[in-house]
Amino acid sequence: MIVKKRIDELSQDIKVQTLDQVRASPVFAIQCEETTDVAQCSQLLMYARFVSGNNIKEEIMFCHLMESFTTAEAIFDVISDFFQENQLSWESLVGVCTDGAPAMRGLRSGFVTKVKERNPSVMSTHCILHREALASRTLPVEMMDVLNVAIKIVKFVKAGALNSRLFKLLCKDMESEHEALLFHTNSEGFHATLAYLVDIFEALNAVNLKLQGKNINILVHHDTIRTFMAKLDFWKYRVLQGNVASFRNLDTALADSNLDSELKEQIITHLSDLKSEFVRYFPDIDDKREAWKFIRNPFQCEVADVAEQVQEEFLELKFDSTAKEDFKDMDLETFWVKYLHVYPLTSHQALRILTMFGSTYMCETAFSTLVSIKTKYRNRLNVEGDLR
Template sequence: MSTVIRDTAQLAVFIRAVDKGFNVTEDLLDLNPLKGTTRGVDIFEGVQASLHTTGIEDFSKCVSLCTDGAPSMIGCHNGLIAKVCELQPDVIAVHCMIHQENLSTKIINTDHVNSVVVKKINYIRSRRLNHREFQEFLRHLDSQSENVVYFTEVRWLSGASTLQCFWLLLDETILFLKLKRKEAQELCDPLWQMDFAFLNDISQKLSQLNVRLQGQENLVHDLFKQLRTFERDLKLYEKSLREEKVDHFPTLKFVFNGKNEILDSYAQRVAVLREEISSCFTEFRSLRSEMTIFSLPCTCEISSAAIQLQLELNALQEDDILIQNFKEMHLVDFYKSLSTADHCNLKQFARRFVCMSGSTYSQTWITRPRIARKHG
């Protein structure tokens, strides 16, 4: 949900639907203005109204809800999820992975770096004369970059872009500020530069994870795999820093002065970030066993599956043709190819996970802002 310039809250409702033939529709269902309060009940009624406009009468076929984690969404009594669960108790409620990832990164305390970078960028960008002079200064130096980038708190990827651009123009920025007789002492401090380099490197890694969690047609188990892989990466980064190795941090490697104690502090920050991420995404972690069955039906532990799936999985794991199909086909196409007569329960189980979305971010908002066609 967002607010437009006239202070009207806009409720964006995205839908991901899967029919019995495993055809997937993922699109913007509706953009519903909420002109009054934005309580959980208001959002619930807004979602209901959006469903009704497309001929969906109720939440009986709702498998999962993915929200941004705001109190109006997750409130245990009057939040959107609570209201939906009153009508559909089996619905799976999840907190957007990208939103959780962004919240987790705030635990890295780097205000002494960010505040300086933002202050210098604002000095350059917020004054038109300074901005024009800076751009002309860069052209005169044949700089590899043409400008510094504003940092915007609500645009999660802007932080990494801002840091990377400022790092590339650090020498030019220092020289420009000195020519303007402005304070640049902090930018020249070797310890500050190392902190900046570390922050830039870890921000680029988080930005790459953020991008991998975006887009359409992503299956939730693949998104969760990206998160678990990143947790393992953080453990590797921490170990490397404690061993006085900076190869995974190319910007830091460029300015590292050989003082190993600074690497210990960076390793501790990575450890704190890893622990924070490990404590999040609990709703996805609780589904890990089921996601394994969904993503690896030919090799999963049958006894860990629900009773109604066990005989079908047993038959599947003894069928060499289906096993070969699984190896060669996209997962959704594989489930689509299964015989309904022989694997009715397994297909129904799989449809639930194909239908789930792990993020409230959707490329649909950018590429296809239209109302979704109603699924039959």
């Protein structure tokens, strides 16, 4: 009990310091997400990304126990009360990042809609993580049937310890290189299709890993997404030529045969549909890249690339030789924070974007920590102090 009290006191002190920094920041953004813990309690988490000192920081704001409903209105009320109690300005809020749940992103009554009623200039972003779900949602019927069979096999093998042991013995008897690789079937078409599915899920998982981590700004997230979308077009072009070198497992499965015309058509259809899903999720990604070009390198942009109200100040920055030398030696965030007081209008525009979250990674990480802290043996624990 004494230890817990001490943890809560330290947590409260950190919270006070963090709130002071958020209030002093010219702009800040938030990410929020809700989950259910081991005690069937709904926990709402919120993180903030803000300017502090010479850089941009990410810190937890609160972990709030939702006592009843988890509707958009209930979530907004909790966050609105937090803003009011801690004197946080809605005008300084520039971005909100959430998952795609209806309560968060509903067009008429979602949480994001309610935030924009307070500050219409707030930009909202989808969580970019876990886009591998798009791969399964865009699969042709034939591929989905293969995936369902594979899932049933995995579930059967993992259903009990005996099944797992027998499968391991089977792999040994077949002199398999692996003891849990589900590529053993008499159907060559099944084999090749499953190999492709493994390849595309691995590719999406690689994208997911690049998007994870602290202090990754939204420009990096968008570059990663744009790169993957370009790869989808490239892979489609290759498959049209009968070349599957981009898909390691599929290439191995077809080592002694050519790509079947039916499977070829399915792959092309899937890659096209997957690209369309990414375009639907990020419809203005190319427009934003152009609008944000001056943030990446203000010394290689034209005055027409920035908003009219900052053009004169931007020209002063562009021809500032000292700033140009600093730009070579600093990362983007540090550079724009340093020149906030020298070129306030231009820097403010840049920091509005750089403080935005591209994913709810921080919330996801905290939820993973929550699983370890709040167990069935400690299910009455108030976890906010332990998470901070």
